[in-house]
Amino acid sequence: MPSKLYGNFLLKALNKEVDFDTDTIKVALVTSSYTPDQDAHDYLDDVVAYEVSGTGYSSGGASLASKTATYDSATNVIVLDAADTTWASSTITARYAVIYDASPSTNATRPLIGYVDFGSDQSSTNGNFTITWDSTGIVRITVA
Amino acid sequence: MNIRVEAGVLSAGAELVESKATVEVLSGDISPVVSSFPLIFQVLTIGGNSISSINPEFNLIGVKAA
Numbered sequence: 001m002p003s004k005l006y007g008n009f010l011l012k013a014l015n016k017e018v019d020f021d022t023d024t025i026k027v028a029l030v031t032s033s034y035t036p037d038q039d040a041h042d043y044l045d046d047v048v049a050y051e052v053s054g055t056g057y058s059s060g061g062a063s064l065a066s067k068t069a070t071y072d073s074a075t076n077v078i079v080l081d082a083a084d085t086t087w088a089s090s091t092i093t094a095r096y097a098v099i100y101d102a103s104p105s106t107n108a109t110r111p112l113i114g115y116v117d118f119g120s121d122q123s124s125t126n127g128n129f130t131i132t133w134d135s136t137g138i139v140r141i142t143v144a
Numbered sequence: 145m146n147i148r149v150e151a152g153v154l155s156a157g158a159e160l161v162e163s164k165a166t167v168e169v170l171s172g173d174i175s176p177v178v179s180s181f182p183l184i185f186q187v188l189t190i191g192g193n194s195i196s197s198i199n200p201e202f203n204l205i206g207v208k209a210a
Binding site for chain 1 (some may be wrong): 145146147148149150151152153154155156157158159
């Protein structure tokens with residue numbers, strides 16, 4: 001399913017607005033009412049109005065656990081990865097997952113990293129809503 | 145009911161734009177420049193008096209001086 005980085009993510013990282021290692025990185029679920037704009041959306045305030053609500057889901061989403069940022073010299077790829085994310089015992093309907101840096105104090109200063117389009121609404125009913133991140137990582141940056 | 149969604153990888157490429165530095169080598173003889181300005185300074189005088197010796201009260205010019 002389509003997964004894209006927001007266009008400004010690398011710019012924000014270079015401007016020291018995103019620190020994947022030490023900041024709190026979260027993934028929020030949003031509804032099908034949201035229309036991702038890879039170019040214009042840069043901070044969480046562009047997304048927050050479309051965030052889902054439901055049993056087992058807290059506003060702002062879930063923190064990525066067991067984050068790693070590594071460089072593979074064999075393939076020249078920087079990999080950002082984390083453990084799979086689960087909202088347990090939840091009742092949620094979501095179309096997108098949005099990854100962002102939650103450390104800044106306001107939504108207007110919380111940089112967006114990327115989003116995953118589930119392709120259609122996905123629902124849990126008093127069960128686990130789990131995002132399985134790709135086995136090769138969440139974000140891959142290839143250095144040419 | 146549980147749901148499990150599989151997320152594809154978010155990818156980006158990065159490359160360093162090739163930059164070029166040009167160094168132009170000057171050809172021909174480069175001669176040292178020697179100043180011809182005399183090292184002995186002339187003493188400027190007015191009416192036979194050095195400027196430094198003129199009384200400031202009489203340091204007038206133009207019509208007033210006449």
